[in-house]
Amino acid sequence: MLLPSLLDQGVDTDSAVTIDGTSFTAPALLGAANAVVPRLHGAHTVAVLAAPTAHTVVAIVGALRAGVTVVPVPPDSGPVEINHILNDSQAQAWLGPSPTLDGVKPLPVVPVRVHARDWHQHLEPHPDTPAFIMYTSGTTGLPKGAVLTRRAIAAGLDALADAWDWTARDIVVHGLPLFHVHGLILGLLGPLRFGSSLIHTGKPTPQAYAEAPGSLYFGVPTVWARLAKEPDYARAIADARLLVSGSASLPETVFEKIAELTGHEIVERYGMTETLITVSARADGPRKPGWVGVALRGVETRIVDDNGCVVPHDGNSIGVLHVRGPMVSSGYFRRPDANAEAFTADGWFITGDIAMIDPQGCHRIVGRASTDLIMTGGYKVGAGEVENALLSHPAVVEAAVVGKADHDLGERIVAYVVGSVADPDELITWVSDRVSHHKRPREIHFVESLPRNAMGKIQKTMLQ
CATH class of the missing domain: 3.40.50.12780 (ANL, N-terminal domain)
Known part of the structure; x- marks a missing residue:
């Protein structure tokens, strides 16, 4: 039922x-x-x-x-x-x-x-x-x-x-x-299934969240980033039981700021329309900024390289994430061609997301294979790692990293940044000091805002 x-x-x-x-x-x-x-x-x-x-x-x-x-x-x-x-x-x-x-x-x-x-x-x-x-x-x-x-x-x-x-x-x-x-x-069927009450705030503003007496708050990273800038509203939800973020990558700086203001380490989780939620941090388990937790009950995960070989779960190797479990969609409606591309013969769903898994089974999503895996100078670089390094700069508000064709490197790393920094070289050096040198951006473009869809996900195809 x-x-x-x-x-x-x-x-x-x-x-x-x-x-x-x-x-x-x-x-x-x-x-x-x-x-x-x-x-x-x-x-x-x-x-x-x-x-x-x-x-x-x-x-x-x-x-x-x-x-x-x-x-x-x-x-x-x-x-x-x-x-x-x-x-x-x-x-x-x-x-x-x-x-x-x-x-x-x-x-x-x-x-x-x-x-x-x-x-x-x-x-x-x-x-x-x-x-x-x-x-x-x-x-x-x-x-x-x-x-x-x-x-x-x-x-x-x-x-x-x-x-x-x-x-x-x-x-x-x-x-x-x-x-x-x-x-x-x-957000709707969950409360109805478990008998918990639901307060839908209309718009997910910091004030609306602060004024709603809840125990379990759901938000996308944009919601938590805005709350992090409103300390009084953020502190008002400190009595919650869990704060949950999903639908896009949560910047580590936001995770840390919310923890400072509320005492809560945000529960990050991972899912797709086609799979529902398959990976999450647990209420009774550790939460690491930038990592989306462990496979849920009944879920299997693996990461696979370009040759179809399973990649070690060593917390460093990356590959395309495959998932299998009872919550996965039965397929695309009237699209046998798309189903053949999305599902393996033995029932794994190919997410198209690039991930790494550590020895404890914790997952980190690096980005989309189509837009976030950058092949530069013979290295595979996940855009998310570079974005997190940029976002750790105190003057950077938002960042998006893409790969652009380059006759020498194959692809060069290009960053689009919202913030008050004026010197591209300062940011390039900042990233080089925090990640491997080959992962540094070769170009920095300062913009007023980044294009996003209704769920707050950055639309990188509009930055290419």
């Missing part, structure tokens, strides 16, 4: 979910979701414009109760992306509000009424029923739809509960989008 706590009418909580000015008790959310079920009779796939609203919550839970697959659509998408998602997923209707943009494919709209209630019982769908088709960011082409079954989601959440000691006693706080794994699967 995917949402057992929600189905327990005796859940002892005043507010199961608070979002966009609306608070639901568990029974009220169940009643509103049940009222959606008869409206979806005969449907197999619906699109939800996943804004952070009560309508989105009711729509998603209602579709899950009905056993209908949900396609979360980012509310800021343009007509081309929306039409691709609708056509590719074969969505039959919008569940809840639809986009008002010109040029969007017309589909029927199934209304969602937040205040409606229905107390009929409904059979639990089969565990292998697809719960979501979630679309990737599409950085290397049109977005692909990863199919996430109810079984995979349950396994992924239960593995996190084991790692984080996540229980009904927790109050989860976040302001993350509801169209990604972080905000939707972890």
Whole structure:
């Protein structure tokens, strides 16, 4: 059963979910979701414009109760992306509000009424029923739809509960989008599965986090970086049980500043749309800045070199990370070609991320093989290591490192920096003093800001 706590009418909580000015008790959310079920009779796939609203919550839970697959659509998408998602997923209707943009494919709209209630019982769908088709960011082409079954989601959440000691006693706080794994699967379905309350802050501002009384706070690195600059707001969440960061690499300087202000070492974790969360620091284990923890319960990991050979777990050797576990997607929807590229014959998912694993099983993500592995002068250099060295400079606010074609080196290391430093040579020397000499940037470009997507990930293809 995917949402057992929600189905327990005796859940002892005043507010199961608070979002966009609306608070639901568990029974009220169940009643509103049940009222959606008869409206979806005969449907197999619906699109939800996943804004952070009560309508989105009711729509998603209602579709899950009905056993209908949900396609979360980012509310800021343009007509081309929306039409691709609708056509590719074969969505039959919008569940809840639809986009008002010109040029969007017309589909029927199934209304969602937040205040409606229905107390009929409904059979639990089969565990292998697809719960979501979630679309990737599409950085290397049109977005692909990863199919996430109810079984995979349950396994992924239960593995996190084991790692984080996540229980009904927790109050989860976040302001993350509801169209990604972080905000939707972890941030909404996690609380509903375990019976913990959820406070969605709307925007993930330092003030909003400080004013929300929680025990488990979720954020992307941008959220924690902003909190680190607001000491009073950061200290206000010192009574939390865990602070969790994901969706992008957390700078070591932010990790250290938050620890100084709150007494908390942030729990870093690693996952993808296609795999959910597979690696994380544990509530009862060590946390190292720049490292994303150990494989979750039921997960296997390995790193593989260009020749397909498994790389030693020595904390220094790097390779492409492969993962295997019960929470991994069953594949891309209607894309056998992409599945053949992404999965090995024996079931390993090829993440495309470059990583290293130490002898204790702790993982460090160096970057994406497509953008963050730089071949320079015969050496393999992970952009993340150079970025961390840059970010350790007191005047550097943000940094992104890429490789650019070079007739002599193959690729030269180029850094884009936001900060108050004016002298490129100062930063090049700074990096050379902290990492191997061949890893130093050959060029430094000072910029006002770095291009980011909705989850705060730097879009390096726009820097090439």
